[in-house]
Amino acid sequence: MRTVARGRRRGGIVLIAATLAMLASPAVCAEPRQAHYVLGVFPYLPPVRLEQLYAPVARALGETAGVRLSFRTRGSFERFREALAEERFDLVFVQPFDYVRAAAPAGYRPLARWKGRLSALVVTRAEGAPVRALAELRGWRVAMPPPDAAVSILGRALLAERGLAGKVETVHLRNHFACIRQVLAYTAAACVTARSPLRVYRARFGGGLRVIAESRPIPPSLFAAHARVPAGIARKWRAALLSWHESEAGRRLLRGLGFDAFVPANDGEYDVVRAIWREFTEHGKT
Amino acid sequence: MKLLPRSLRYRIAATIFALEAVVLTVVIWQTTGFVREATERQIEEMERVTLQILRGPAREALLTEEYDRFQPYIERLLRDPHVVRAVLADGEGRVVAANDARLVGGILPSLEAGEGSYWRAERLANAAGPLGTLAVEFSSAPLARIHAQARNLGIGIGLSGMAVIAVVGVTFGMLLTRRLERVAAAAQAMSRGERGRRSGVRGDDEVGALGAAFDHMAERLEADRRALEEARTALEARVRARTAELERTNRELEGFVSAVSHDLRAPLRAVQGFGEALMEDHAAELSPEARKYLERMHAAAERMGQLIEDLLLLSRVSRSQLERTRVDLSRMAEEVIEELRTAEPGRAVETHIAPGIEAEADPRLLRVVLENLLRNAWKFTRGREPARIELTLEIERGEPCVSVRDNGAGFDPRYAHKLFQPFQRLHSAQEFEGSGIGLSTVQRIVHMHGGRAWAEGREGEGARFCFTLGPRALRLRARPEGEGGD
Numbered sequence: 035m036r037t038v039a040r041g042r043r044r045g046g047i048v049l050i051a052a053t054l055a056m057l058a059s060p061a062v063c064a065e066p067r068q069a070h071y072v073l074g075v076f077p078y079l080p081p082v083r084l085e086q087l088y089a090p091v092a093r094a095l096g097e098t099a100g101v102r103l104s105f106r107t108r109g110s111f112e113r114f115r116e117a118l119a120e121e122r123f124d125l126v127f128v129q130p131f132d133y134v135r136a137a138a139p140a141g142y143r144p145l146a147r148w149k150g151r152l153s154a155l156v157v158t159r160a161e162g163a164p165v166r167a168l169a170e171l172r173g174w175r176v177a178m179p180p181p182d183a184a185v186s187i188l189g190r191a192l193l194a195e196r197g198l199a200g201k202v203e204t205v206h207l208r209n210h211f212a213c214i215r216q217v218l219a220y221t222a223a224a225c226v227t228a229r230s231p232l233r234v235y236r237a238r239f240g241g242g243l244r245v246i247a248e249s250r251p252i253p254p255s256l257f258a259a260h261a262r263v264p265a266g267i268a269r270k271w272r273a274a275l276l277s278w279h280e281s282e283a284g285r286r287l288l289r290g291l292g293f294d295a296f297v298p299a300n301d302g303e304y305d306v307v308r309a310i311w312r313e314f315t316e317h318g319k320t
Numbered sequence: 321m322k323l324l325p326r327s328l329r330y331r332i333a334a335t336i337f338a339l340e341a342v343v344l345t346v347v348i349w350q351t352t353g354f355v356r357e358a359t360e361r362q363i364e365e366m367e368r369v370t371l372q373i374l375r376g377p378a379r380e381a382l383l384t385e386e387y388d389r390f391q392p393y394i395e396r397l398l399r400d401p402h403v404v405r406a407v408l409a410d411g412e413g414r415v416v417a418a419n420d421a422r423l424v425g426g427i428l429p430s431l432e433a434g435e436g437s438y439w440r441a442e443r444l445a446n447a448a449g450p451l452g453t454l455a456v457e458f459s460s461a462p463l464a465r466i467h468a469q470a471r472n473l474g475i476g477i478g479l480s481g482m483a484v485i486a487v488v489g490v491t492f493g494m495l496l497t498r499r500l501e502r503v504a505a506a507a508q509a510m511s512r513g514e515r516g517r518r519s520g521v522r523g524d525d526e527v528g529a530l531g532a533a534f535d536h537m538a539e540r541l542e543a544d545r546r547a548l549e550e551a552r553t554a555l556e557a558r559v560r561a562r563t564a565e566l567e568r569t570n571r572e573l574e575g576f577v578s579a580v581s582h583d584l585r586a587p588l589r590a591v592q593g594f595g596e597a598l599m600e601d602h603a604a605e606l607s608p609e610a611r612k613y614l615e616r617m618h619a620a621a622e623r624m625g626q627l628i629e630d631l632l633l634l635s636r637v638s639r640s641q642l643e644r645t646r647v648d649l650s651r652m653a654e655e656v657i658e659e660l661r662t663a664e665p666g667r668a669v670e671t672h673i674a675p676g677i678e679a680e681a682d683p684r685l686l687r688v689v690l691e692n693l694l695r696n697a698w699k700f701t702r703g704r705e706p707a708r709i710e711l712t713l714e715i716e717r718g719e720p721c722v723s724v725r726d727n728g729a730g731f732d733p734r735y736a737h738k739l740f741q742p743f744q745r746l747h748s749a750q751e752f753e754g755s756g757i758g759l760s761t762v763q764r765i766v767h768m769h770g771g772r773a774w775a776e777g778r779e780g781e782g783a784r785f786c787f788t789l790g791p792r793a794l795r796l797r798a799r800p801e802g803e804g805g806d
Contacts, residue, residue: 081383082376089446096448104411105448109384
């Protein structure tokens with residue numbers, strides 16, 4: 035009996051010690067490591083400029099979801115598409131053609147898109163421009179963003195629709211700002227750009243530009259979350275994006291990006307984009 | 321120990337050298353310090369600029385995760401020998417680009433300064449959080465080399481400057497002191513008696529002014545000396561002329577006195593002789609009143625005879641040549657006292673002559689002095705019971721003097737100064753006989769010996785006459801072994 039009683043006491047002590055050890059263990063005491071996600075933004079502006087615009091967006095979305103969300107981009111559309119294909123990002127802000135070409139196939143699901151529509155704008159100098167209408171572009175040089183940019187695709191489609199395919203010299207530059215500078219420097223008669231970068235450029239460097247033509251509108255760039263992102267977090271991101279226009283902090287972020295508001299996005303909206311891309315690739319409109 | 325010669329030139333040079341050494345040290349220290357600080361700031365600025373140049377590409381590489389585009393920047397950076405390593409790490413601390421391929425993929429190395437190198441690092445971040453770390457390891461060698469160059473340059477400049485200053489200081493000191501030495505040499509020559517020596521130093525500076533002033537002073541001194549010499553020569557000539565005149569006058573006067581005395585003695589002897597003959601041969605025929613007149617005439621003739629004798633003595637004394645020899649003054653005084661006792665055996669006079677007094681003096685003249693003083697004491701103690709006369713050797717104002725003290729009639733001290741004048745008497749001839757020439761004779765003899773004589777006394781309380789005979793002329797003879805005191 036005495037042996038049994040001593041054994042029970044020893045067992046109790048071991049249990050208490052084990053409990054204390056568990057309580058004192060780092061696993062119990064340390065705060066859980068914050069989940070780390072990556073926001074990838076397609077390189078429609080220089081990376082550092084994109085950082086200025088989207089790092090605050092990443093912070094706001096990360097704080098909303100209680101996660102750490104870093105901003106990343108790539109040096110080119112091609113590399114960005116490669117990163118999409120490699121599923122390097124958890125949340126992306128991607129142009130519509132890349133969405134249909136790479137993001138959607140890689141498992142990214144639409145969350146929200148810019149409220150407006152995306153169209154390619156053909157822009158010349160407001161004064162002293164060598165051409166005043168799209169038809170006058172024949173034989174002139176037109177600057178465009180990288181060939182894979184949505185605007186470039188839309189712009190080339192527009193030129194083809196107007197019978198200018200192969201009649202103008204197209205030159206692709208690194209980003210929208212570079213295109214605009216070509217026009218201002220008279221090294222290109224016109225440039226193809228989008229409304230958002232044009233607005234940002236005008237805000238930073240002033241006017242001096244005139245839009246002479248606009249392509250068919252398509253659903254614009256969108257935020258899409260990868261399927262691996264927990265649904266709760268993706269919902270929080272979506273809710274935040276859709277509500278930014280309702281708060282001052284949100285509006286400040288939207289103003290920085292050059293957007294008015296985000297609206298819900300779904301994959302079906304981008305069928306028109308898929309159609310344009312299919313037509314573009316099948317008929318090789320350049 | 322004297323570290324430097326006492327010459328002014330070396331002192332000037334040493335002072336200039338020391339001052340300049342201090343100033344140079346401070347200036348060079350400050351300058352090299354400033355150069356070092358400026359260089360350090362420049363290097364630091366260069367490092368900062370390096371990091372600043374790398375910051376953009378590094379940020380872009382971190383944002384795009386395209387690290388291969390950043391690699392050329394790092395490799396280009398290493399062309400600078402100042403750079404040892406360059407590393408770019410992502411937000412997780414993982415090296416994503418480095419000049420050393422072994423570091424890529426590893427953990428960012430410790431950024432603490434190592435042996436001969438140190439790190440400059442910049443944490444890159446944006447609103448969304450940390451992006452990564454750009455770190456460049458710089459070699460300390462260029463900074464150390466610049467420090468060494470600055471130090472060596474400072475030491476070189478300092479030593480060169482101090483050498484130049486030393487040469488300039490010594491040269492300047494020589495230039496300055498060479499002229500001063502000429503003034504000093506002239507002064508030393510003048511002190512040796514070369515009165516015609518001049519410095520000849522001229523110029524507009526202080527040394528020139530000193531030389532000119534010295535020469536002017538020497539000229540003035542020489543002129544004054546010549547004037548003084550001429551004045552002294554003229555004075556001496558005048559003194560000689562006056563002395564000769566005085567001597568001639570004295571001789572004439574003494575000759576006159578001697579002649580008069582001699583000439584007076586003959587008729588006086590006739591008066592005395594005929595008076596005595598009248599008294600001896602015709603006394604009975606004379607009335608008592610006539611005899612009384614005759615006696616008074618005889619006494620007067622006696623006094624006149626004594627007066628003539630004393631004048632002759634004074635005259636002889638004045639003309640006599642001083643011949644000093646050692647004289648036993650105590651014995652001579654004893655002899656005089658003995659003569660006085662013999663002359664007046666009826667008088668009871670207590671005398672005390674201190675024994676052993678010796679004098680370096682003319683014995684004949686000293687005898688005259690003692691006779692006069694002791695005879696005076698003998699005379700003026702007449703009527704005193706007991707009469708007392710003492711002769712001692714005393715010290716007055718550190719000088720030995722012979723003192724003759726008595727308890728006689730004394731004198732009124734107000735007239736003490738008259739005692740040594742000829743024919744001056746403080747007592748009537750009826751009271752105390754005398755010619756009034758004795759003390760004058762005493763004083764003349766004492767003066768001839770280079771001494772002095774003086775008198776002290778009070779009326780009715782005795783007198784004290786003292787005299788000296790010049791330096792070391794009076795002393796007390798050492799007593800022979802076994803001779804007892806009184």
